[in-house]
Amino acid sequence: MRFYVHVVRETDILEVTVAVSLLLLSEVYSTRLSKPCSTDDSGRPISEWEPRSGYRLEFGRSPVSDFGICKGRIQGKANRVQTWTYYHPQPNTRTTVLDSDNHYWMYFRTIKGEEITLDCCSFAYGMTGCVDASPCLMALSEVFRDWGSTRTPAYFHPSNHQEESHILIEEQRFSVMQNTLLHGALGWEVSGARDEGQRVRLRQFIQQVQGTPCTPAQEERINDFRTHGGLLLDQILVGKCWKDWEKPSLDVAMDNHESVMYCIPSTK
Numbered sequence: 001m002r003f004y005v006h007v008v009r010e011t012d013i014l015e016v017t018v019a020v021s022l023l024l025l026s027e028v029y030s031t032r033l034s035k036p037c038s039t040d041d042s043g044r045p046i047s048e049w050e051p052r053s054g055y056r057l058e059f060g061r062s063p064v065s066d067f068g069i070c071k072g073r074i075q076g077k078a079n080r081v082q083t084w085t086y087y088h089p090q091p092n093t094r095t096t097v098l099d100s101d102n103h104y105w106m107y108f109r110t111i112k113g114e115e116i117t118l119d120c121c122s123f124a125y126g127m128t129g130c131v132d133a134s135p136c137l138m139a140l141s142e143v144f145r146d147w148g149s150t151r152t153p154a155y156f157h158p159s160n161h162q163e164e165s166h167i168l169i170e171e172q173r174f175s176v177m178q179n180t181l182l183h184g185a186l187g188w189e190v191s192g193a194r195d196e197g198q199r200v201r202l203r204q205f206i207q208q209v210q211g212t213p214c215t216p217a218q219e220e221r222i223n224d225f226r227t228h229g230g231l232l233l234d235q236i237l238v239g240k241c242w243k244d245w246e247k248p249s250l251d252v253a254m255d256n257h258e259s260v261m262y263c264i265p266s267t268k
Contacts, residue, residue, distance in 0.1 A: 013121040017104040019225035021176040062110035068175040082126030123153035
């Protein structure tokens with residue numbers, strides 16, 4: 001079971017972090033988005049389009065003035081950083097999926113100067129702190145009740161806070177909220193509509209973050225994450241689901257891990 005959970009969490013960290021950041025920008029802060037028209041009791045449209053309410057992120061009672069992506073390293077403290085190397089007997093190759101010296105997470109800064117970090121992708125390195133997200137799923141449509149996500153890896157705290165298990169060493173940061181390049185790259189995530197100009201801007205941003213050109217496979221994964229996430233976030237915002245959420249309970253289980261090598265049989 002532990003191996004299964006690890007494989008599920010050993011995900012595309014850069015792609016997930018970029019997709020979530022862009023979703024927050026387009027779904028929360030874009031004022032040109034609209035939701036489908038409302039209908040009366042007979043199902044007839046009341047109006048062709050109905051502007052969706054505006055939103056903003058806050059920490060406590062302090063509005064967020066900037067958010068974006070941090071790039072750096074994850075370093076273990078109470079336990080070693082776990083990495084997995086996969087061995088393929090034929091043609092005798094080894095592949096390490098994740099690199100602890102190339103990690104990504106999100107930052108948020110408020111108008112008061114407070115800084116908060118959100119890291120949801122360190123589970124694959126052996127940092128098993130999770131929150132119970134099941135109350136958040138209860139109010140969503142059945143299609144979004146992914147019970148595999150009820151126990152969600154997440155470290156959310158002020159940037160000067162030190163976890164007992166690990167530390168995040170920031171080397172670069174890239175603003176998403178204040179990035180004018182991205183302001184011209186937004187599309188309505190629910191429809192997935194993006195023109196070539198938008199796609200070019202997004203590829204430029206991804207190249208800035210990772211330092212190498214964005215591959216077609218990366219772009220496809222990010223688009224898939226954004227389309228699905230747009231439907232989910234739209235339901236949360238329109239339904240004001242967050243008003244019923246309580247502070248999630250924590251579930252932290254830490255073990256000492258050595259680096260692990262797992263053998264994969266050759267296939268033909």
